[in-house]
Amino acid sequence: MDDTPDKLRRNLIFVSALTLAAWWLRAEPSGTLSILGTTLASHDRDRLWTAAGVAILYCGMRYHFSEGRRKQYQDSKAEYLRQIQKDVKNWIADQELAKRNRIARKSGSEVTFERSEIWIKLSENAT
Known part of the structure; x- marks a missing residue:
């Protein structure tokens, strides 16, 4: 069919x-x-x-x-898992950023950390 x-x-x-x-x-x-x-x-x-x-x-x-529905399901499942992974990484980066900025404020430092710095660290740890 x-x-x-x-x-x-x-x-x-x-x-x-x-x-x-x-x-x-x-x-x-x-x-x-x-x-x-x-x-x-x-x-x-x-x-x-x-x-x-x-x-x-x-x-x-x-x-x-049907084969088409199975493929569609697998594609949507893979996209869902990618989105979860991205959300978890964003949450970790936000937590780490908040922690670093909180420590910097407590120590009286004027330095604030940016999210891109956190992403670089997360990327290095992932490999």
Whole structure:
């Protein structure tokens, strides 16, 4: 199957929305409904809801196990981890900067440290 992740997601949303709308509006089949040679009468309501549930499950599994979705998930996970690492480094730099400036003020020094100096030290320690 050569569906793209966008099409699979679109189909999942469409089938889910259609089923949810039918449920919310309490849609009842009138007369008979013929699908793929199977005739369903209006009293086969449970079979229709089961078929709709199976269709949602099928679309959901096709999307969930698609290669494009897996790649998209891995890319977003890697970006999330990079962002966490960046946030932790920024927090460490801020803490170190505050500590150094606090020590400098206590000793009566007029010197204040800049963030770039802290980043250089963090980069040297990381290697």
